[in-house]
Amino acid sequence: MFYIPFPTWLSAEIIPGLPLRWYGLMYLIAFALSYLLFMAQIRKRTEEIDQDTVMNFFFWGIIGLLIGARLFSTLLFDASGLYLRRPWLIFWPFYEGRFVGLQGMNYYGGLVGAIVGFVLYARRKSIDILDWGDMLVIGVPLGYTFGRLGNFINAELYGRVTQASWGVVFPTAARFPASEPWVQEWAAAVGMELQAGQTLVNLPRHPTQIYEAIAEGILLWVIMWFIVRKHKPYNGFAVGFYLIAYGVMRFAIDYFRMPISAADFAIRLVDNGIPVHFVQTPLNLIPSQLYSLAMIVGGAVFLSVVRRKSVAAAAAGSSATNESTRTRSSRALRKKIRS
Numbered sequence: 001m002f003y004i005p006f007p008t009w010l011s012a013e014i015i016p017g018l019p020l021r022w023y024g025l026m027y028l029i030a031f032a033l034s035y036l037l038f039m040a041q042i043r044k045r046t047e048e049i050d051q052d053t054v055m056n057f058f059f060w061g062i063i064g065l066l067i068g069a070r071l072f073s074t075l076l077f078d079a080s081g082l083y084l085r086r087p088w089l090i091f092w093p094f095y096e097g098r099f100v101g102l103q104g105m106n107y108y109g110g111l112v113g114a115i116v117g118f119v120l121y122a123r124r125k126s127i128d129i130l131d132w133g134d135m136l137v138i139g140v141p142l143g144y145t146f147g148r149l150g151n152f153i154n155a156e157l158y159g160r161v162t163q164a165s166w167g168v169v170f171p172t173a174a175r176f177p178a179s180e181p182w183v184q185e186w187a188a189a190v191g192m193e194l195q196a197g198q199t200l201v202n203l204p205r206h207p208t209q210i211y212e213a214i215a216e217g218i219l220l221w222v223i224m225w226f227i228v229r230k231h232k233p234y235n236g237f238a239v240g241f242y243l244i245a246y247g248v249m250r251f252a253i254d255y256f257r258m259p260i261s262a263a264d265f266a267i268r269l270v271d272n273g274i275p276v277h278f279v280q281t282p283l284n285l286i287p288s289q290l291y292s293l294a295m296i297v298g299g300a301v302f303l304s305v306v307r308r309k310s311v312a313a314a315a316a317g318s319s320a321t322n323e324s325t326r327t328r329s330s331r332a333l334r335k336k337i338r339s
Contacts, residue, residue: 138242254292265284
């Protein structure tokens with residue numbers, strides 16, 4: 001057998017029958033880790049910062065994140081149109097009388113919402129948003145790791161079919177007709193035995209949630225915490241670097257991610273007849289890859305702007321210092337002449 005069956009002991013509910021889900025718990029862990037890593041940086045500073053201000057900063061950022069993530073997921077990525085017809089369901093956490101939470105959150109919407117929440121609060125309290133933004137994004141990737149683990153536990157956001165030995169058979173994935181020759185060949189290649197009379201086959205898929213947890217989570221956090229945090233040249237650098245690095249990693253991994261449907265390609269430059277469930281040509285892009293490109297471009301522009309402002313501020317400070325020095329020297333000279 002050259003694939004990994006989805007763990008049967010994993011379920012969305014922490015305790016069956018109770019409204020406690022792993023996905024929600026992973027979000028709480030993500031928020032807590034981001035806050036603790038932020039505070040770890042705050043404590044190393046000489047100036048005193050009110051903890052209530054930090055708590056409120058996170059509160060409004062998280063509120064913005066949840067609203068943005070939910071709106072993007074339900075209004076932009078829901079092909080059924082359910083939430084357009086019944087918009088009150090967007091933030092309604094019950095289904096058929098059962099508490100199910102807010103199922104369906106979008107990273108890019110969460111990013112936009114969080115930025116709005118953080119910036120508005122920072123302006124209200126006269127907080128240096130570039131400085132605080134740097135401290136925030138330095139810890140975010142580690143929290144993000146747990147969000148993707150929550151996706152894996154939910155058996156959602158999986159990838160395209162694969163013959164790799166680490167491919168996972170997700171219970172929620174679409175099945176393929178056992179009568180198709182390519183399905184039979186694929187099953188044989190991974191050591192999957194088809195039973196007599198079997199009509200549908202669940203093939204192994206790329207565990208893209210794990211790819212993202214490792215790349216955009218652990219790896220990016222190591223870079224941010226041990227390199228960027230210690231060597232950032234100016235305020236705002238970590239924010240711009242994060243936008244670019246996440247965008248690049250996510251763009252690459254999304255080539256292995258399963259789109260909602262064949263129509264989910266935002267750009268399809270090559271129609272080579274390859275089914276959507278196979279890894280495609282690099283010329284065909286899904287919508288999230290366009291958002292990643294926007295992050296990369298936005299991060300580059302952001303870095304350019306804040307760098308110019310940093311250089312200009314440094315030049316102005318140097319000029320003011322020189323002028324002050326000249327003034328003091330002139331006064332000393334006049335005093336000496338009078339004496």
